[in-house]
Amino acid sequence: MCQIIYKPTTKTFNFAYLDKAQKFNKDGYGIMWYEDKTAKSYTTLDYTSFKLVMKALESKSCVVHLRNTSAGLTNLDNCHPFIVPTGYMMHNGTILTLKDYKDKDSDTAKLADLICDTVYDKISDISPLLQCIVGNTINRLVFLEDSGEVTIINEDLGIWEDGIWYSNDYHLQDKPDVWCKEDYCYDKTKTKVFVYGTLKRGYGNNHLLKFATFLGKATTADNWSMIGEGNSFPYVLHTDDILGMQITGEVYEVDSWTLKSLDRLEGIPHHYKHEKVEVFYDDNVVEEVTMYVKSKVTEQDLLSKRIKTF
Numbered sequence: 001m002c003q004i005i006y007k008p009t010t011k012t013f014n015f016a017y018l019d020k021a022q023k024f025n026k027d028g029y030g031i032m033w034y035e036d037k038t039a040k041s042y043t044t045l046d047y048t049s050f051k052l053v054m055k056a057l058e059s060k061s062c063v064v065h066l067r068n069t070s071a072g073l074t075n076l077d078n079c080h081p082f083i084v085p086t087g088y089m090m091h092n093g094t095i096l097t098l099k100d101y102k103d104k105d106s107d108t109a110k111l112a113d114l115i116c117d118t119v120y121d122k123i124s125d126i127s128p129l130l131q132c133i134v135g136n137t138i139n140r141l142v143f144l145e146d147s148g149e150v151t152i153i154n155e156d157l158g159i160w161e162d163g164i165w166y167s168n169d170y171h172l173q174d175k176p177d178v179w180c181k182e183d184y185c186y187d188k189t190k191t192k193v194f195v196y197g198t199l200k201r202g203y204g205n206n207h208l209l210k211f212a213t214f215l216g217k218a219t220t221a222d223n224w225s226m227i228g229e230g231n232s233f234p235y236v237l238h239t240d241d242i243l244g245m246q247i248t249g250e251v252y253e254v255d256s257w258t259l260k261s262l263d264r265l266e267g268i269p270h271h272y273k274h275e276k277v278e279v280f281y282d283d284n285v286v287e288e289v290t291m292y293v294k295s296k297v298t299e300q301d302l303l304s305k306r307i308k309t310f
Helices: 015-022 047-056 107-116 123-134 256-266 299-303
Strands: 003-007 029-035 038-044 062-066 082-084 087-092 140-145 150-153 159-161 164-166 178-181 184-187 190-195 213-220 224-227 235-238 248-255 272-281 286-294
Touching: 003 015, 003 087, 003 140, 015 047, 015 062, 029 047, 029 087, 029 140, 038 047, 038 087, 047 062, 062 087, 082 107, 087 107, 107 123, 123 140, 123 150, 190 213, 190 256, 213 286, 248 256, 248 272
Parallel strands: 190 286
Antiparallel strands: 003 062, 003 164, 029 038, 029 062, 082 087, 087 140, 140 150, 159 164, 178 184, 190 248, 213 248, 213 272, 224 235, 235 286, 272 286
């Protein structure tokens, strides 16, 4: 699945972390760094040589990449970083729309080619386009430009520790909590989520739950109101009045990657927030689960028209 590590100038690499990550990512190594007012790079298939270069560059702002082949051949040409017009790029993940099992080039190489065909002055100019390409998936991109600026796309999918950014947690695990294949990552952290509306089976956003475990249909123990008037999409509010009703929905067990996708859809924390609620399954078993409810309740919300839940 690969790992990217970004080390700012003032920080020091943890080589014990690096050795742990390398156990799962042995198909090539690369480093990009900023020196003499330009971005530079080095790639190799030899881990010992890679570590020697890293040690020589400890005083520099650096980004390193350890590859685990998911697309393209395992060779030096597919080692990261890749050249882009303003510097270099690294990628962690798999972009399925650019992947071809029969092609010698990786999906990252193809993305770099697309970027090279794009006219822009700096990566921030095309960040929205890049975000559309990777979407709400596990893909993370890191750019080092000739200006020295580092840009991380999907930074929230990684981990900051002691001022260094890691694209996943391979560096922490003898057997990692996270393993990845294709466009899917699994980790052992699980959350039971109660969904209603378009996340239910048969509706438009249920595809976000394709890797979740369906636990059953359920109904909230408390009354809720769904507010629709004047809003671009409905909100759910807790209520004890006669206009409220128990909401029927579905419960799924999701990993943290799926939960992050749901959070993006629901606009956490600005539009919705997580709230623990009790639900009854069809067999009358009661369980506490997570539900998405409106972050802030206004007077206008309380005056708005209630709409029937579905």
